[in-house]
Amino acid sequence: MASSPAHEAVDRHIRGNGSAIVGEFADLLAIPNVTGSVADLQRNADEIVARFESRGATMEVVQLDGASPVVIGELRCDNPTATIGVYVHYDGQPVHPENWTFPPFAPTILDGDSEVDVSNDVDSEWRIYARGASDDKAPLAAITAALDAIAELERTVDLVFLFEGEEESGSPNLARYMEELAGRLEADAWLLCDGPVHQSGTPQVVFGCRGFAGFDLTFYGPERELHSGHYGNWVPNPAFELAHFLASCKDETGRVVIEGFYDDTWPISSADIKAIEALPAVEDLLEGSLGFSGSDDAYPSYAESLMYPSFNVRGIRASEVGSGARNAIPSEASASVDIRLAAGDVPDRMLDRVERHLEQAGYVVLDREPTAAERRRSRRLVTMKRDVGGYRAGRIPLDSPLALAMVEVAREASGEDVIALPTFGGSIPLYLFEDLLGAPVAMLPIANHDNNQHAPDENLRIGNLWYGIKLWATMLTSDLSAVRS
C-alpha cells in the first residue's frame, strides 16, 4: 500500500523527535491525576490547555460547582470537510503506590524489565509506566504529536474537544457539562478515545457499547426463620420461589424467555455478520484464560452475544450456606440482576418486562418491603428495587458513514486491516453524545490490550503511541465529508 503524506510525515517526526515525544508525554503523566483530587486535576487541565493552545487551538477550562473541571476547545482549518468532536478523559483510577514497581507518577520507561534512558532512539516495544499512560492520557499525547508531525500539511478536519476530569468517578457531571456547553460542542460526529485495541494487537474501531439496567428482587417466606423440622413441607420456602422465578427467565441454553425481551433489539445486519465473521476467533482463548468450559449456547459467537441484551444474576442470597447454615426455612431470598442492553433496548421497558413476568407468575410486585399484614394476606409478594442510573446502549450501524470512514482512517494509519467491532461489552454513556450533542459516536482505542488499566503498573506500549499519532495525522488530513451530517 502506498504511504500517504501524513504517514510519511509521522514516520519522519518520530524518527527525528521520538524521545521528545515520549518526554513530553512523560511530563504530562508526572502530574498526578487521581479522580476526585480536584487540585491535581486542575493542574492537568491547565497543562492540557497550554499544550493544545501551543498547537493553535482555542482552549478553555470550565468548572461547574461541585465538579472536576472539563477542558473544551476547538481547532479549525481553512476548508474543513467535517467537524469531529474528540472526547478524552484525563483523570485516572486511584493508586496504591506500594503495589507499583515504580511510583505511579514518576513515569518510567522499560525495555522488558529493564529501565531505559530515552535517547533519540525509542523502540516501539518499550513501554512507559504511569497512571494514565493508557487510560486515558495517551490520546492527548497522540493528538498533539500528530499536529506537530503534520504542521506542514493542510488539515481538512475541524476538531472540537471535550476532555473530562471525572470519568473514573462515573462521569457524575458529564450530562450537566454537555447541556451547559452544547452550543460549543457542535460536531458532525464524536470520537470517544479510550480503551484498548484487540488482544491480537490489531487496531480496532468500535461502534457501540452495551447499556445497563439493574434491579434487586426479594421473595418472602415466613416472617422469621422457622425450624425446618417443624415446618418443612408446609411453610413455603422463598429460596424455591426465587429458583423457580430465575429458572423461568432463561432456558438452559442461556436464552432469555421473558416475553418481549428481544423485541426492541436491533436485528443483526449483513454488515454486522460480515464484521463478526472477520473477527479473530477468541472463544477458545476466553475459555482458557477465564477458566470456564462451554459457553452458553444461545448465541453463535462471543461477538454476536454482545449484540443481544443479557440477563445476569450478579448475586443471590438467603440465610447462610456451609458451616453457617441453620436447619431452618429462610424468611427471605434475594437476587440481584443486571441487564446489559443492546442497541434499541430501552432500560425502563426492559424492567417493565421483568415486572410483567413476575406478575404473570402470580406475584404482586412492590417497590418497597411488604408490611407484616401484607405478608399474612398474600403469599406471592415480591419487592423489585430498580437500580438508579440505567441507560440505553449506544451503537451506530457498521455501514453508516461514520463507521465506514473510521475503519478507513484506522486502516490507512495502521497499514493493515482493522477490526470493526459492532459493540464492545462494557457500558459507557455513549447515548449522552447522541442525546445531548446530537451526533453519532465511534470509539477509537489506541492502547495495547495488556496495559494494566485500572491496576498497578499501568502502561502504554510505545508502538501504540506511534499508532495513535498516525491515526490522528491521517484523520486530520482525510476527506471526511461523508461524515458531515
Next chain:
Amino acid sequence: MASSPAHEAVDRHIRGNGSAIVGEFADLLAIPNVTGSVADLQRNADEIVARFESRGATMEVVQLDGASPVVIGELRCDNPTATIGVYVHYDGQPVHPENWTFPPFAPTILDGDSEVDVSNDVDSEWRIYARGASDDKAPLAAITAALDAIAELERTVDLVFLFEGEEESGSPNLARYMEELAGRLEADAWLLCDGPVHQSGTPQVVFGCRGFAGFDLTFYGPERELHSGHYGNWVPNPAFELAHFLASCKDETGRVVIEGFYDDTWPISSADIKAIEALPAVEDLLEGSLGFSGSDDAYPSYAESLMYPSFNVRGIRASEVGSGARNAIPSEASASVDIRLAAGDVPDRMLDRVERHLEQAGYVVLDREPTAAERRRSRRLVTMKRDVGGYRAGRIPLDSPLALAMVEVAREASGEDVIALPTFGGSIPLYLFEDLLGAPVAMLPIANHDNNQHAPDENLRIGNLWYGIKLWATMLTSDLSAVRS
C-alpha cells in the same frame, strides 16, 4: 368417666402434699444443670439417684471418659405386665441470667406476674420458673411424686431408667452409653419423656419424629468473577445452574420431583388418617402466628406434611445482593439443603437420589472442590458435601400395641381425649432406642406448650406437673401386657 384408684390416689396426694411436691421439685431445679458443666451435672445425678432410691429403685451413676454422667436404674414390682424404659435428660440449655426475670437457678413460683409463697394450697395455674423446669426435669418430679401417690397400690409395670446429662449438647455419647449398658436397659418399650403437649393444652402422645440428612452444593462459573458487560451472555452463570437445579427438585406445589424421593416412605395408614382427622386444625393459626400466607399445596394438612420427607433450602449464596452487588458473573453459587426424613427413609439413599438427580441433569458430582484444570475441562461440575450425622426417622404405627396403650394411659390420666400425633416435626435420635436397645419408642410430653423451652424464663405450669403425676400413676398401675414383646 369413673375415676381409677390411681387417679384418686394422686388427687389425694396432691391435695395433702401439693406444696411439698413443688418444694421438692424446686430443690432439684436449684442445682444448676447447664449442659457441659460436668461438676454441676454430677451433683444433679447424685441427687436423682438419692430421690429414686428413696422410692425403692436401684440406681447408679455411670460416667464414660469424656462424657457427662448418665443415671441408670430399675424399679421392679411383683407381677409386672411389662417392662417400660424411661428416658429423661436432666441437663439444660445454657443461661444468660441478665435476660431472666428471676435467677434461673433460684426457682420462683408466680401467679401470673406475682411471686407467691407456696403454702399447702397450690393453684394449678401457677407456674414454677427455672432452667429445666419443663425441659427436662419435670418428668423426674412427676415420676417420684407418682410413686409416692400410689405407694399403697399395687404396681403392675417394671421400670428401667436412662437419664441423660448431655442431651442439650446434642447427645454426643448417647449411642456409646447405650452400647455399653444395653444389657441393663432391656425393656419392652421406651418412653421418651420430653417436649410440650399440644398448643391447645390437650395432652398428647407422639409416636415418631423426623430423621435428618443435609448437604451443600456448589455450582461453578468462571474461575474468577467476570465483568457482566464483557461476558454476560457468553460465560455461563452458576446462579442460573443453581436455580435450574433447585427448580428441577420441586414442583410449584412444593412436591419433590427427585426420582424415588418418596419410594421408601411408609404409606399413610387408615389409623394415621383417623388420627390426623382428629387433630385440632392448626393451619390458620400457623399462618397467623408465623407470618406467612398460603402453605405449599403438596400435602393436604400440616400434620400429614410431616409424614413425608421434606426438601428444604436452608440457604443460597452467590456473590452479593443489594448495595454490595457487583456487575459481574459470580464464580460460584452454593445452596445448602436439609432433608427431614419420614419413617422408612434412609439418609444415604436420599442423598444418593439427589446425587443421581444431579447426574441426570448432566453434572459430574464431586465430593471436593474441582481443580482449575477440571473447571476448564468440564462445565457441569458440582461439589456435593454431605453433612455428617444424618439419621433416620423413628416412628411406630398408630395401631401398634405401644401406641394404643399409651393413648389409653394418657386418656385415663387426663380424663379427656388425647391427641395422638403420628410424628412431630423435630429430629431426635429415636432410632437409637430401636437399633441399640431393640425396643419401640413413644414420646410422652407433659410440659405446657408456652414453657419458654431453651429461652429465658423457662417454666412449668403446675397443672402440667399434676398431669404428669397422674400419667405416671396410671402407667404404673395399668395392665401393659399388650406392650410386652
